[in-house]
Amino acid sequence: xxxxxxxxxxxxxxxxxxxxxxxxxxxxxxxxxxxxxxxxxxxxxxxxxxxxxxxxxxxxxxxxxxxxxxxxxxxxxxxxxxxxxxxxxxxxxxxxxxxxxxxxxxxxxxxxxxxxxxxxxxx
Numbered sequence: 001x002x003x004x005x006x007x008x009x010x011x012x013x014x015x016x017x018x019x020x021x022x023x024x025x026x027x028x029x030x031x032x033x034x035x036x037x038x039x040x041x042x043x044x045x046x047x048x049x050x051x052x053x054x055x056x057x058x059x060x061x062x063x064x065x066x067x068x069x070x071x072x073x074x075x076x077x078x079x080x081x082x083x084x085x086x087x088x089x090x091x092x093x094x095x096x097x098x099x100x101x102x103x104x105x106x107x108x109x110x111x112x113x114x115x116x117x118x119x120x121x122x123x
Contacts, residue, residue: 009117022096038092
C-alpha cells in the first residue's frame with residue numbers, strides 16, 4: 001500500500017500564491033507517477049498536473065499552465081505543487097494521487113489517493 005498525505009492548503013487572495021505538498025510513504029517503489037487533481041462543489045474531479053518520479057517529466061492542464069509548477073524531491077518522497085497567480089476559479093479541494101507506470105489524465109487510472117486539502121481563493 002501507498003499512503004499519501006497532502007498539506008499546504010488555505011485561504012488566499014486572488015493573485016496570491018500557495019504551495020501544496022504531497023508526502024508519500026509505504027510501498028512507494030510501486031508507483032511511478034504522482035498527480036494533483038482538484039474538485040469544486042458540484043463538479044467532477046479534474047487533472048491539474050502530474051510528474052514522473054524517475055525522469056521528472058511533467059504534464060499540466062491548460063487552465064494552470066504558466067501559473068502552477070509541479071516538482072518532486074525524491075529523497076523526501078514528496079511532490080509539490082507551487083500555485084502562483086491564483087484565481088477564484090482555482091478554489092477547490094486538491095487531491096494527490098499516485099499510480100504505476102504511465103502519466104495519464106483520467107482519475108480512474110490512479111490507485112492511491114490522499115484525503116485532500118482545501119484551497120480557497122477570494123476575490
